[in-house]
């Protein structure tokens with residue numbers, strides 16, 4: 552069975568599947584609904600995404616506004632990323648705090664990021680990133696927080712970040728808080 556770890560940010564869960572290596576290669580269960588159900592999480596997954604990013608890329612920090620909010624279950628199938636979940640839930644005691652972990656294709660770990668979070672990652676080794684989403688992509692509902700906002704205190708561990716134009720223009724956390732009246 553997988554190890555399912557709760558994290559210091561309530562609602563964020565990290566999962567370490569059990570890997571069965573043998574002389575052919577390996578086997579592991581990469582998704583089970585009951586990992587999350589045991590933590591009281593019930594989501595219907597409706598979309599799977601895959602992206603490739605070269606080392607140094609930063610994507611994020613993204614969310615979709617209600618009623619298109621998305622929970623995500625993320626992992627890498629090759630390479631290594633620093634994955635970040637930023638709590639943007641209005642009234643949350645951990646609002647503005649992050650949980651970060653290294654997702655590593657050699658460990659096969661996954662992170663569950665609930666609705667109400669900004670999500671992003673930086674690429675430590677060229678990576679194929681795959682994830683499940685609990686709601687469909689909806690461009691007009693996209694939002695974000697500026698990845699490089701010093702108030703977030705995130706060490707992205709990359710020297711010369713490669714970033715989309717869109718991701719350079721998101722509001723800071725303080726601006727986001729003002730704009731939204733306190734959060735998502």
Ligand SMILES: Cc1cn([C@H]2C[C@H](O)[C@@H](COP(=O)(O)OP(=O)(O)O[C@H]3O[C@@H](C)C(=O)[C@@H](O)[C@H]3O)O2)c(=O)[nH]c1=O
Nearest residue numbers: 600602610611612613614623670671672687688715717
């Ligand atoms: C996310 C997404 C993008 N697209 C399109 C829009 C655009 O033309 C192209 C690239 O989109 P983006 O630059 O937004 O891709 P990207 O920066 O990889 O966006 C993703 O970042 C990570 C951190 C997340 O958490 C995801 O939810 C998602 O927001 O793909 C879809 O068609 N469907 C989707 O679900």
